[in-house]
Structure formats: structure tokens, C-alpha cells
Amino acid sequence: MVRRDLRTFHLGRILRAKKLPHHFKRPAGFEVNESLLDSIGVFAGSAPEGIVLRFSGWAATVAAERTWHSSQSIRTRDDETVELKLKVAVNPEFERWLWSWGDVVEVVSPVMLRDRIRAAHQRAAVRNR
Secondary structure (H helix, E strand, O other): OOOOOOOOOOHHHOOOOOOOOOOOOOOOOOOHHHHOOOOOOOOOOOOOEEEEEEEOOHHHHHHHOOOOOOOOEEEEOOOOOEEEEEEEOOOHHHHHHHHHOHHHEEEEEOHHHHHHHHHHHHHHHHHOO
């Protein structure tokens, strides 16, 4: 079955490749850089949202020394935490990136994202007690 929608593939998961008789035709007006403009990573998401994150400890240093997204602004606070503001699409890849920081990141806003990250950490705590 030939799929008609655009897909993102992880090259490491392709076990066998073979040349097929048909060719991929990029949709008119599609530009990969434009489609990923609001993403951190390779997955597009919904409309970009304003995100505010607060990093502490070792993560404050790491977060401040990197460019995560072109929309970001970083502010070092008096309490030695770092506040990172972004306007990005929230998708599973972005949420996994947040989970990877563990307890050294606080999702300040939006509240809906904060609640989803909290719930994910609570489920993990129950599984790993």
C-alpha cells in the first residue's frame, strides 16, 4: 500500500531498502525547513505555543550554553536558575526532551504542559518504586 501523506522515518530502523518503480513527488510548496520551523527535533506538531522552563543546578549551565530553538530567550535569575522561553510546537518529541531533564527542569507555563509532564513523572515513579 502506498501512503499519500508525508512521513518521518528513522534511518536506523530501516532494515532493508529496495528500489521501487514509483517515485516520491514532493507536494507543491512543501519545504522541510519551513515545516520544522516550530519544532525541536524532526517532528512537526500543532501551532507553536509560548513555553517557559526553569532549569536548576547543573542543567542551568547546560541550558544556558546551547541554542535549542531560534525563538529562545534565556535569562539567568538571582536564585541561580535559568529561565528559557521558547515558542515551539508541543509534540511527543518535545515532551520526551522535557522528561529527559528529570527534576532539574520546571515547566512554568503553559499549565497544560506542566500537568502532562507531572503526570508522566508520577506514572514513572509508580512503576519504579
